[in-house]
C-alpha cells in the first residue's frame with residue numbers, strides 16, 4: 001500500500017510502498033464515484049506533478065484539508081495511489097482494498113452529486129436529503145465495500161459540508177440499500193447469509209463487468225486473482241469456488257463448536273444465575289484487566305467447584321453484550337473426560353474456528369497450508385506445530401480489533417498443556433489487541449508458566465472469599481426457594497435447609513448443587529434429619545455417596561459402570577455402554593433399562609441427551625485418586641482389557657459389509673442418513689477406541705497376555721475377518737483420521753509385543769491399506785471394498801477379502817506387487833476418481 005502524505009502547506013506527495021512488515025501510519029481514505037477517466041488525477045500525474053488542472057484534483061484537495069482537520073497526515077485515494085499499469089500491484093490492491101478501508105482511521109464519502117447549497121424556504125435545513133437518496137454513490141459496485149468495511153464513515157456534500165448525524169444517516173442508508181443496519185454499523189459480515197450479501201450487490205453497476213465480482217471479495221473474506229476479460233459468469237464461478245473452499249477449511253477446522261459447548265454446559269449445570277457471577281464485573285482485578293490496555297492476560301484460579309466455569313460463561317455473556325461491534329470473542333471449554341476437547345490442539349482449533357467464523361478473512365492464514373494438506377493439517381502428527389504457527393499469525397493480523405480469547409479449565413487440558421501455556425504467554429506479549437482470560441485450579445505448574453507473561457492479572461477465588469461467599473449464598477437462596485416450591489417445604493424446613501447449606505457450603509458451589517440435586521429426590525418428610533447425610537466438603541460428600549452404593553444390592557454393577565465411565569476416552573452413550581459391560585448385554589435397543597442401571601450410581605453420574613457424564617470432573621478425580629482400590633480392585637488396566645475385548649466382541653458380532661444397506665458403492669458419506677434402528681448405535685465407541693484400550697492394557701507388562709496379539713489370537717482373527725467392515729464403519733462414524741492413528745498404534749504395539757507372528761504382517765498391510773485409501777473411504781464408506789482393486793496384488797488384506805472385491809470392474813494392467821507407488825486407473829466404473 002502506498003499513501004499520500006500531506007506536507008502541511010496544502011500539498012501532498014506519494015509515499016513509497018509500505019512493505020507487509022512495516023507499520024502503516026493512521027490514514028484517511030476516500031470513497032467517491034469516478035468521473036470520466038481523463039478527469040481523475042492518476043498515478044502518473046502524481047509522479048510527474050501534473051493533473052492539478054483536472055476536475056478530480058478537487059477531491060485531493062478536499063482530502064488534504066479534511067485529513068488536516070482530523071489530525072491525519074496521510075490519506076489514500078483509489079484513482080492515484082495504485083499504479084494500474086502494474087498488473088501484480090493492481091491484483092494485490094483489489095484483494096486488499098476491503099482491508100484498507102477497514103483499517104483506515106476515517107473514511108470520507110465525497111458525494112459530488114449532493115449539494116448543500118440550497119436551503120429550504122423558511123428553514124435552517126438544506127434540501128440535500130432527496131439528492132442523497134438519489135446519489136449515484138449508492139448505485140456503484142465498489143462503493144458497497146466502501147460502505148461496509150470502514151470503522152468510521154463520514155459523508156460530505158459537493159460543498160465539503162459534513163452531512164447529517166450518524167444515526168439518521170444509517171437509517172436512511174438502510175432504507176435506500178435494504179442492507180440491515182447491523183451490517184451498516186460494522187457488524188460482522190459473516191453473520192449474514194451468502195445469498196443476502198450477494199443480494200446487496202444485485203442492483204449496483206461497475207464499469208467493467210468483472211468488477212461486480214471482484215468488489216465482493218472482501219465482503220466474503222476470500223481472495224482471487226482478477227482476470228479482466230474472463231466475463232462476469234466465470235468470475236462468479238471462481239468466487240463461489242473460493243467461498244466453498246473457505247467453508248470447507250472452516251469445516252475441517254471444526255472439532256467442536258464452543259458456542260454449543262457453552263450452551264450445553266449452562267444447561268447441564270441447571271442454568272446460569274446472574275446474581276452468582278455479577279460480582280466479577282465490579283472486582284478491581286477484573287476491571288484492571290478490562291480497562292487497561294496493558295492488562296492482557298487474566299488468570300482466574302480456584303479450587304474445584306468454586307464456580308470458575310460458570311463465572312466464565314457469565315463473563316462471556318457480559319463481554320458479548322458490551323464489546324464493540326468490531327471486537328471478536330472466541331472461547332473454549334476444556335473437558336478432561338472427552339478426548340476430543342482435552343488437548344492443546346483442540347483448544348487452538350476451537351479458538352480459530354470461532355475467530356474465522358466471525359471474521360472469514362482470517363482464513364487466509366490457514367488456506368495455503370490447508371489447500372495443500374487438507375484436513376490432515378489439523379489432525380496429523382504435526383498438527384500442533386502447524387496450528388500454533390497459524391494461531392500466532394492470526395492474532396497478529398493487522399485487521400484484528402480488540403479480540404477476547406477465553407479458555408476455561410486449563411487443568412483439564414490433558415495433552416500438551418505446557419505447550420499451550422507457552423504459546424499463550426508468547427502471543428499475549430506479541431499483540432496488545434488480544435486480551436486473554438483463562439481459568440484453572442490452583443496448579444503450581446500453570447502458575448509457573450503463566451508468570452512469564454508480561455502484564456498479567458491474577459484473580460484468586462480464595463482471595464476473594466467474601467465475594468464468592470456472597471455469590472454462593474445467593475445461589476443457595478435461589479436453589480432452596482425452588483426446592484421449597486417443588487417439594488412443598490414448610491417455612492421451618494426451608495429455613496433449616498437454608499441454614500444447613502449456609503453453614504456447610506464452604507464457598508463451594510458444586511457442593512450446594514450436589515446436595516440440592518439429592519434433596520430433589522428425597523421426600524420432604526423428616527428432611528431436617530436427612531440433611532446430616534451430606535457432610536461438608538466435596539470429598540466427604542462423594543465418600544458418603546460411594547458408601548451408599550457399596551451397601552446397595554447392585555454394588556458390583558454400579559462399580560463396574562463407574563469404572564468403565566472413568567476409563568473411557570470420551571463420554572459414552574447409554575447404548576455404547578451396553579457394548580462395554582457384560583451385565584448390560586442385549587440392552588442396546590432398550591436405553592431406558594440402561595438408564596435405570598446408571599441411575600443406581602446415585603448422583604455421581606448424570607445422563608444428558610442419552611450420554612453418560614460424571615456429574616463433575618472432581619468426581620472422576622475422587623474415584624481415581626481417593627478410592628482407586630474400591631473402583632479398580634484388580635487395577636485400571638483390567639478395565640481397559642474388558643473394554644477392549646468387549647469392543648472387539650461387539651464389533652465382530654455386528655459389523656458386516658454394507659451395514660447401512662446403501663447398495664451403491666459411491667454414496668458420499670455426507671448424503672448418508674442413519675437408518676432406524678441404527679446398527680452402529682452401540683458400536684461407535686468400540687470402533688473408535690478399541691485400539692487405545694488394548695494399548696493401555698498392554699502397558700502393564702504384569703497383566704499382559706501375549707496370546708491376544710499372537711497368530712490366531714483375537715486381534716489376528718478380527719483383522720482377518722472384519723477389517724474392511726471396520727473401515728466402512730469408521731467412515732460412517734466420520735473417524736477415518738482416527739482410524740489411521742489407531743492402525744499406526746496397533747502396528748507399533750504388535751511389533752513391540754510379538755517378535756514373530758503373522759499378526760504383524762496383517763497389521764502392517766492393514767496400516768498401508770488405510771493410509772493409501774483413507775481419502776476415498778472417508779468420502780464414500782463402501783469404497784473400502786473398491787479399494788481392494790487398487791491395492792497391490794500381493795497385499796494381504798486384498799487376498800483376505802478377495803471375495804468382497806466389486807465385480808465387473810476392469811483395471812488397467814500394471815498394478816504393483818507391493819505397496820510402493822501403486823497407481824492405477826479404473827475403467828468402466830462410475831465411481832472412478
Ligand SMILES: Nc1ncnc2c1ncn2[C@@H]1O[C@H](COP(=O)(O)OP(=O)(O)OP(=O)(O)O)[C@@H](O)[C@H]1O
Pocket residue numbers: 269270271272273274276277302303304305306307308309310311314409440441475509510513617618
Ligand atoms: N453462576 C452460577 N449460576 C448457576 N450455577 C452455578 C453458578 N456458579 C456455579 N454454579 C453451580 O456450581 C457448580 C460448580 O461450578 P463450576 O463447574 O463452574 O465450578 P468450577 O470451579 O469450574 O469447578 P472445577 O474447577 O472443578 O471444574 C455448577 O455445576 C453449577 O451447578
